[in-house]
Amino acid sequence: MSLPAGVCSAAPSSAVFGRQDVTSSAEPDLHALSEIARRVRWLSAAIVDAANRGRLNDTGIKVGGHQASSASMVEIMVALWFHNLTAVDRVSVKPHASPVLHAINYLLGDLDRAYLPTLRSKGGLQSYPSRAKDPDTVDFSTGSVGIGATATIWAAIAHRYLRSKFKGTPPAGRFISLLGDAELDEGAIWEAVADPMVSQLGELLWIVDLNRQSLDRVVPGIQIDRLQGMFEAAGWQVVTLKWGERISRLFSQPGGEALRQRLDAMPNEEYQRLLRASPTDVASRLAGADPAPDLSALLARMDTAELSAVVRDLGGHDLGLLVRTLRDARSDRPTVIFAYTIKGCGLPTEGHPNNHSSLLSESQMRLLAERCGTSLEDPWRAFGEESVPAALCEHRSRDLARGASACREEVNVPRSLAHAHRRPVSTQAALGRLLRDLANDAPSIAARVVTCSPDVASSTNLGGWINKTGVWSSGERIDWFADDSERLLRWAEAIDGQHIELGIAEVNLVGLLGELGATWSRWGQRLIPIGTIYDPFVSRALEPWSSGIYAGGQSILVGTPSGVTLAPEGGAHQSITTPSIGLEQPGCTAWEPAFASDLEWCMLHAMSQVGLAGGTSAYFRLSTRPIDPALARVPDDPVLKERRRRQVIAGGYRVTDNDPSAENVTLIGVGAVMPEVLDAARTLNSAGVTAGVVCLTSPDLVFRAMNEGSGDATVLDSLLPRQARSPLVTVQDGHPHTLAFLAGWRGDAIRCLGVRHFGQSSDLHDAYKLHGIDTVGIVDAALRLLGR
Incomplete structure (x- = not known):
């Protein structure tokens, strides 16, 4: 494949762990894709328009939506859904492009026409993609900026873990994130990208919608070099699609290199202003104060309308370039594609710095309908049955069809274990003992347990469990301390381990927990994920954990040690508000047992509720304070003891x-x-x-x-x-x-x-x-x- 100058080449894909060959070898029908892109651009704008101008609203509160943010993503998403995706791929769509996703699903027959006017209404299309609440196929819930994008990382790890444990786990393809360039401001992105495990995930593909605008402004300056360097330093392949093929051909003509240099040197703000200029002013703005003679000659030769169009020819809107680049992304390491786009591309508001949440007027909608070959009176009109676009939609609908992912095995967690609690012990230590005993007493259940920790496994009493089950890695690694007789914690990393250790980043921990807790619904294999975290840092992890629960990920988060009971650590490590945080978290049950017997019963009950339809997450607040179990006065009589367990x-x-x-x-x-x-x-x-x-x-x-x-x-x-x-x-x-x-x-x-x-x-x-x-x-x- 020959790519235009300025576009990084990509090696052919090959099979890696847990990934199928996901590329399409057929040549794309670019005319049909263009027709579909025009219709998707219209439908995404019409979905927002119907929610605002077309719906009775006596509250005085704007319904809202994001027509401009959707428009910049159209060609990227059309290239994916109508050529490059397979049924085993999973895609996270940037929050503000949800109308594009629904428009595509409608054309694919995955969304009933009746839902198209229901954006942001009760029982209708959600404001942002929701895996649990939208009526059509949504792979990842997004909305909290940065959190939805990184979910693909944790889903890829979760699938690799499943494949290493359970035969018959369905295959997966690429885990794709579509995110806006302003989303890269979020720290959650870089915490995830920097984790050493991530550089091994060749099934990851991120596409950055580089429209150079955020909510309130044009992103200042030129930041692409810094962003490229940050991904490259983390081991990612970086591909940049700045210019389309039309303008790239112009760059090869006399004066073309000077034009390229002029455009590449423009600050984002100047380029955005160029988009809003009258076509008659484009040449003078491009020339600048002291133009090179060959640039002046090139500009003089060009028609005004052609020049105005060609400066808009960006890589993120070039369907042929997108299709080939997506096909050829490497699979030996993660790939990020920076696709330059125009916010509001094709809309009357394109490129305007305040277009983020602006809504097209009726006259602007009629103009857009005319450009897109449809009408405002019949906004949801489908392609003609005998048309090429209709045939392509039907073909891709069959290609992307998925079967149900029901859990295959009944998993019955025991109510209690056959071990007495006689000595003073902390609930934190009791957790470590429970997990160790579970591996002995109920191995079939223990096989479903996976523990995670942000570099605090030993200090949260997971040592016994880790010694019993090992640390999981996608490949065997040498244990250089295996012959150290003084080592208490055996840190053998292998494909059969059941503990996943992350770096010191609580956001990453709960992101992974959420995806491990969603495997039952994604691939039909139930896991019981348990993460340990210092309780004072639960607040730091709360938003992504809550987002994971909202998306259907069920897990158990153990905050330990907690409270001022951790007295020597001082105020910086004493959690105060976490009990009420747990009580107030939807989709979760908060526990704070005092005694080892209570911890055992509560934890086993919580485990029985994780990883199944109608299940729930759990938060445990534990302590390092040893407490005499006799204080609990647990009855010896089996009937009374069972009564106490039920009360607990x-x-x-x-x-x-x-x-x-x-x-x-x-x-x-x-x-x-x-x-x-x-x-x-x-x-x-x-x-x-x-x-x-x-x-x-x-x-x-x-x-x-x-x-x-x-x-x-x-x-x-x-x-x-x-x-x-x-x-x-x-x-x-x-x-x-x-x-x-x-x-x-x-x-x-x-x-x-x-x-x-x-x-x-x-x-x-x-x-x-x-x-x-x-x-x-x-x-x-x-x-x-x-x-x-």
Whole structure:
């Protein structure tokens, strides 16, 4: 293949791990592709127009949409869907190009015509591509800029992991991200690109819509060299499609090289202004103040209209160039294609710096319809049945058809393991033991577990599990410390490992968790992904984790250690708001067990809910504080023990056996503070104040039972019987407002104890005293409520 000057060549593709040959050898029908591109440009604009001008709206709130951002992506997406894609490819579409995706799916017969006027309406097309909520095929949910683009990386790793574990896993092709150049401002992009594992993923293909505009402005200066260098330094193949074939032929004529140099040296702002200039002014703007003689001669020879058109001939709008470049992208390492485009290409607003969310008027829509060979009165008109574009749409619809990906095997997670909890142990250590025991007691379930960590595996107690199962790598690697007798953690990296270690980037961790948790719906193989992270950094990872849950990725995130219980680490490493973050996260159940037995039951229950239709993610807040399991008073009788287990997974249980109607005060604790809560109850009882104790394992589930009627509706009646009202003191190593809702159940007086300000380095007792969650603070709060 001969590419125009200025376009990087690409080696032919070849098969790599987990990837099929995905290229089409047939020559494209460029005329048919052009006709389809014209229709897609119209349909994407009409979808937004119908949502705004065509819909009754008495709220005064603009519906919105992105006609200009869609227009710049049309040729890129047409080249992909109508020539280069196969059914096994997966594509992440930039958020603001969702109308283009829906227009393409409509032409392919994957979207009913009735949905086209429903953008941003209830039950209609979502504002941004949504894998869970849109009615047509969407591979990745996007919307949070940077997060959707990087999802292809984690999906590629997840598929490689599946292929290494389970025979019969369906093949995958390329994992493609379509993203805007302004999206490269997001730090999530570079955290992902920089991870050492990513440079091995030859199935990755990113296409950057380089339209040189962001939401509010033209991207200043010329940044392409910096961006190219950053990808190259990370091991990516970089391909740049700046100019189309028409203007590239002009560059070879006398004066053409001077024209190229003039255009390449233009700042983005000057080029954008050139697009908005009158055709009669283009030549003088190109010439500049002191033009080279051969440039002046070239400009003088050119027709005004031709010159105005040729400066718009960018690589990202050249269908032939796009098709060949996409076909020939390398497969031995990831590829990024910088495709120069015009924002609003083909629209009356093309190139305008304020066109991001502007809407075409009726007269502008009529002009666009005329250019695209359609009409505003019949906006959804399809191609004629006997036309070449219609035949191509039908052909590509068959090529891209996918079968269902139902899970193939029943996976039954045990309710408990046959190991007693007798010695004081922290919930963090209990997690490590549970995973190790699971591999022995339930190997078929353990085979579905994959753990992940951002370089904190050993400090979050995954060492035993890693020694048992190994670290996963897409290929065998030499363990240079295998003969070191003093090494406690065996870090053998091989294709059969079950722990994936990432660099210190929490965003990458949760991105991978989301895609590992979506394999059941993508490829019919269920995984149970568990990620460990220092709890103070949950907030840093929250947006991408939440986005993954929104997209249908189910996983278990373990925040540990948590709270001021991590006293020596000081305020920088003491999490305060995470309990309420967990309670407020949709699609997730938040847990904070205090005892090893509670952790076992809650974790196994959470594992049973991950990786299946109707499943849910989970967040665990764990501690490094060893707690005596005897304090939980777990019954020995099997029937009563099972009753306790059910209470634990419903959200909480009573530790004391007082008659609730005889209690003067009820103390409610969560997590690591339970020893202080129980000690405070003993102190109060010795002073003649009858104090009951409730241990909550999931304030989240209790809140739902109270406010939503979901979960176990009887849990509150067992914890706080309506007929036995008493003042409440709640205690948590986190913000006190997390449990304030409990007062609303019976209308009790309440005092909520917790952490409201940054701490400092100290020992555990000083930390609890500083925040008023020690025994003395709890007793004092109870007596004050009672007026004593």
